[in-house]
Amino acid sequence: MSSGTQSDLADLVGDSLPYLRRYARALTGSQDAGDRFAAATIEAILADPSIMGEISPPKLALFHAFHVVWSSAGAPLVEAEDNLTARAQHHMAHLTANTREALLLQSIESFTTNEVAKIMQVEQNEAAELIEIARNEMQASILGRVMIIEDEPIIAVDLREIVADMGHTVTGIARTRTEALALAKNNPPDLVLADIQLADKSSGIDAVHDILEALGERPVIFITAFPERLLTGAKHEPAFLITKPYDEDQVRSAVSQAMFFASTETLSA
Numbered sequence: 001m002s003s004g005t006q007s008d009l010a011d012l013v014g015d016s017l018p019y020l021r022r023y024a025r026a027l028t029g030s031q032d033a034g035d036r037f038a039a040a041t042i043e044a045i046l047a048d049p050s051i052m053g054e055i056s057p058p059k060l061a062l063f064h065a066f067h068v069v070w071s072s073a074g075a076p077l078v079e080a081e082d083n084l085t086a087r088a089q090h091h092m093a094h095l096t097a098n099t100r101e102a103l104l105l106q107s108i109e110s111f112t113t114n115e116v117a118k119i120m121q122v123e124q125n126e127a128a129e130l131i132e133i134a135r136n137e138m139q140a141s142i143l144g145r146v147m148i149i150e151d152e153p154i155i156a157v158d159l160r161e162i163v164a165d166m167g168h169t170v171t172g173i174a175r176t177r178t179e180a181l182a183l184a185k186n187n188p189p190d191l192v193l194a195d196i197q198l199a200d201k202s203s204g205i206d207a208v209h210d211i212l213e214a215l216g217e218r219p220v221i222f223i224t225a226f227p228e229r230l231l232t233g234a235k236h237e238p239a240f241l242i243t244k245p246y247d248e249d250q251v252r253s254a255v256s257q258a259m260f261f262a263s264t265e266t267l268s269a
Contacts, residue, residue, distance in 0.1 A: 013042070016059040020066055022227070022241055023109050026257060027070070027101060037073075041066040055118055063105065064119045070101075098122075099134035100257075106131050107253030108240075138256035143167045144190030146255065147183060149207055150223070151175040151199035159193060162251045168259075177202035177210065184211040189218065191258055193251075196224040219258035 013020075017038070025034030044051050045065050052061035075097070098120065105116045106127075117127035146168045150156040156173045163170055171187040174180035176198050184192070192211060194204040208220050225244040240254045 013045070013058055013062045016062050017042075018227075019059070019109060020062055023063070023104055024066065026104055026108060026240060037066065037070060041069045044069050060111075060115055060118060063109070063111070064121070067101065067119050067121075075101075095137055096130075096133050099130045099137065102127055102130035103134035103138070103253055104257070107249045108242075108257075110250075135253070135256070138253075138259075142259045143169075144259055145169045145171050145187070146191045146193055147171045147180075147187075147189035147211075148173045149175075149180045149192065149194035149198065149204050151195065151197070155195075159251065162248055163193070163255060166252060166255060168255065174207070175199040177204075177207040180204075180207040181210045181214065184215060188215050191218065191255065192220045193255070194220060194222055196222060196226075221254045221258050 020041070021035060021038045023034075024038045025031050028034045028037065041062070045062075051065045051068055052058075053064050055061040055064050102116050102120060105111045105119060106113060111119065113128045113131065114124050116131070117124040120127060120130075122130075143166075146163045148156055148159050148163070148170060150159060150173060156175075160170045160173060168191075171189050172183045174183045177200070180194075180198075192208055194208050196204045198204055198207065204222065208222075212218065212220075219240070221240040221242060223242045223244060223246065227241050227243045240258045242250050242254055
């Protein structure tokens, strides 16, 4: 492929690539594995642009190409890089085929059911059925304790109600980095749901780092109005990232997905 064509391709998919990497990491449960599949997708497109199909806009075509690569590889459970990934894979092995992909595309990446159908090359009613099956299987599979780090009272209450309605126990709400660490130590959570900017201008990322350093590995979901700031290609990017303004389905899906990474020894049910 000529350098000009490669440049055109970069322009075509460049803006969407960070979001493909987010989807790939959430799908595999591993940053390294997700990035490998995203890179394999770009390589496949460079070798044969027709893999993108007759689909538009470019973001839709890019995700379709990824789905082709992912499916061709057998939608594998990657080699676990840590205990959380190993536990996630144990749960994922029992999910109905293609359901997790459909749910992630719809709820985390905000594709419509029709767009999910185009990406996965299935009928629209089948895509809707896959999404519903995934939502039910994941929500029923595991319950646990969720800690919320959020300084805006209205958003904090909304998140608490969504999480509690799913059957999870909310351990509390922290507004600052200091409060977050104290709450986590007093009542260790299975999952942390964290905003990026906190009330005292401290960082939710730093608060999470403190918690993981003190308590050990556990899944984290970040919420931010600027997701591109966390999708830079650096190590330790979040697998689960919700963009503000969010909707209830996004939160439900992310929590259900991330709970696959929680320790089975500490789950309450």
